[in-house]
Amino acid sequence: EEDMSNEESGGESNGSRFVAILVVANVIVLVVILFLLIIYYKKYNKLKNAMKAKNILPRDKEHDSTIMGRAIEKGTPEGGGKGKLVFMDEKGPAFKLDDLFRSSAEGLGRGNFGNCYKAMLELGRVVVVKRLIDLKPLSSEEFVRQVRAIADQKHPNLLPLLAYYYSKEERLFLYPFAAHGNLFHRLHGGRGTRDRVPFRWGSRLAAAQGVARALEHLHRHTRSEATAPHGNLKSSNILFDENDEVLVCDYGLTSLVAPPIAAQRMVSYKTPEYQSLKRISKKSDVWSYGCLVFELLTGRVPAHSAPPGTNGVELCGWVNRAVREEWTAEIFDPEIVVSRGANQGMLRLMHIAMKCCDKSPEKRPEIGQVVAEVEKVKVEDDELSYSSLTDDSSYSASSSQVIGDDRR
Numbered sequence: 001e002e003d004m005s006n007e008e009s010g011g012e013s014n015g016s017r018f019v020a021i022l023v024v025a026n027v028i029v030l031v032v033i034l035f036l037l038i039i040y041y042k043k044y045n046k047l048k049n050a051m052k053a054k055n056i057l058p059r060d061k062e063h064d065s066t067i068m069g070r071a072i073e074k075g076t077p078e079g080g081g082k083g084k085l086v087f088m089d090e091k092g093p094a095f096k097l098d099d100l101f102r103s104s105a106e107g108l109g110r111g112n113f114g115n116c117y118k119a120m121l122e123l124g125r126v127v128v129v130k131r132l133i134d135l136k137p138l139s140s141e142e143f144v145r146q147v148r149a150i151a152d153q154k155h156p157n158l159l160p161l162l163a164y165y166y167s168k169e170e171r172l173f174l175y176p177f178a179a180h181g182n183l184f185h186r187l188h189g190g191r192g193t194r195d196r197v198p199f200r201w202g203s204r205l206a207a208a209q210g211v212a213r214a215l216e217h218l219h220r221h222t223r224s225e226a227t228a229p230h231g232n233l234k235s236s237n238i239l240f241d242e243n244d245e246v247l248v249c250d251y252g253l254t255s256l257v258a259p260p261i262a263a264q265r266m267v268s269y270k271t272p273e274y275q276s277l278k279r280i281s282k283k284s285d286v287w288s289y290g291c292l293v294f295e296l297l298t299g300r301v302p303a304h305s306a307p308p309g310t311n312g313v314e315l316c317g318w319v320n321r322a323v324r325e326e327w328t329a330e331i332f333d334p335e336i337v338v339s340r341g342a343n344q345g346m347l348r349l350m351h352i353a354m355k356c357c358d359k360s361p362e363k364r365p366e367i368g369q370v371v372a373e374v375e376k377v378k379v380e381d382d383e384l385s386y387s388s389l390t391d392d393s394s395y396s397a398s399s400s401q402v403i404g405d406d407r408r
């Protein structure tokens, strides 16, 4: 009897051990399955994002329609922040934060200071929202003071700041949308394809004149000489409105951006004097203007402002070498020289740009002088005499080179 009861209790304990092993095995299998699912999900997401980044998968529509909301949600009252949308026009708000929150948006590109979105509001209004990252740590009062200084710069050739959004986590600038794109695309887009719309000399000259006028305005309204009032002058920051009028944008950010970031990313910090002496001044903008004019005349991208994925040329050195070595005719974009070669106006503009790009900032002209000279350049300018900025002897020499040169 004793043996039988021992056998029974042994059987019972074996049974419960078996059940326990079964439970543990099940738990292990479940944990392994869960673990595999997590790995699979992570890999799937990684692959999906990589494909999206390479434009293999179409962009998510839902993402597009809520992108603006996500961009600002942390700062809104609903998100727990204390976001504020402030309009610069005294007439008062043209729309509410909520309208922006609900607008559908499309990315325009990622610049050096964050993403830019085109936001389509109800009633057909379109604005551009620029997210600002890597700013200096400024108190809200100081930030507002700097933003007001930017907004007060009003000129027909400057893209006006419509509004700003400020919260602890997020700073946004709102601008009108410029319908005809930027100068970079106008100059370099679609080259060598059937889609290319030629960008003629007259339009390039008009762009050079508009930019010079905008810069002069910025310089006249900036007291300090030891700052670059624009700071980031380059072709992607020159826009065209629906009438093809020039609108210079992204001015005044030098006062908001942290200095090491500015040194890495802004054009005014690529000047010879900043590279050697860490000096920045109004003449840094004049140098950037000279480079921009070279870009207009040559159709080549300057190395210092070439967007990622594009190659640039060190244009100041290249043009100076061409003039020195007597092959000036070759620098001009074939799209503007057509059959008659570079005209007097193109040569005149080239010489103005050469003065602007002088290695020594002291030798560069003031932007006011640049405007006066650029305004004198005509679409068909056959006058041989001109003054102050352009050096008559080098001008005559290079004009004859242009006429006599073989195109290499």
Ligand SMILES: Nc1ncnc2c1ncn2[C@@H]1O[C@H](COP(=O)(O)OP(=O)(O)OP(=O)(O)O)[C@@H](O)[C@H]1O
Binding pocket: 108, 109, 110, 111, 112, 113, 114, 115, 116, 128, 130, 159, 175, 176, 177, 178, 179, 181, 182, 232, 236, 237, 239, 249, 250, 265, 307
């Ligand atoms: N108001 C606007 N209207 C139309 N296009 C704009 C407007 N503002 C910016 N863009 C375009 O959006 C794109 C991204 O602009 P963003 O200013 O962020 O970058 P970027 O000009 O390439 O570089 P950076 O940040 O150094 O200025 C550029 O192609 C620019 O020309």
